[in-house]
Amino acid sequence: MSKLSPEEIEKLKSNLKEKGYKLTPQRRAIVDVIIRNEGNHLTTEELYDLVKKECPEIGLATVYRTVQLLEEIGVICKLDLNDGCGRYELVHEEENHQHHHLVCTICGSVIEVQDDLLEVLEHEVEEKYKFKITNHSVKFFGICERCAQNYNK
Structure with a gap:
């Protein structure tokens, strides 16, 4: 705690x-x-x-x-x-941006992705659109490991 x-x-x-x-x-x-x-x-x-x-x-x-x-x-x-x-x-x-989330569409569980994997994309967007990004929020929807095991049975 x-x-x-x-x-x-x-x-x-x-x-x-x-x-x-x-x-x-x-x-x-x-x-x-x-x-x-x-x-x-x-x-x-x-x-x-x-x-x-x-x-x-x-x-x-x-x-x-x-x-x-x-x-x-x-x-x-x-x-x-x-x-x-x-x-x-x-x-x-210490986080520059919100972390990302994986959301299971079957059980509703939420898994936090701690790494910011969008730094390169963010830089490209800032350059191309002359837009200063201050934060972003990404959610991926799919099926978690536990549900996928039950889903494939």
Whole structure:
């Protein structure tokens, strides 16, 4: 389980303060749950269900507002995995771009691709179109290994 370092907590506090907000216990609980579930691409409702176990008094509206705020200040980003749900994941400062995702069209599992394999293509696009790319998001849809084994039987 990864935890926010003291430096990351201070940065989060200052980002919130700049926007006129504080790192309340409820917001901290939400961030902690997001960190503990990194890679799970939780919806707001799933996040609420997990946070409610630790913070029974928290309301769904608080979770929605906090998720929106965390996205606004760049702590998390929203993913559209074509399943009709907004899903969220942590933004890592060391990443130049969002990482890519493999989405199984049978079971819905999501596999993160950590390597940025599009650097050459990105450079060519920037040169050809005189367009400065600041980020990109790539999703590949197909069948995961487990489903493919069952699919071929």
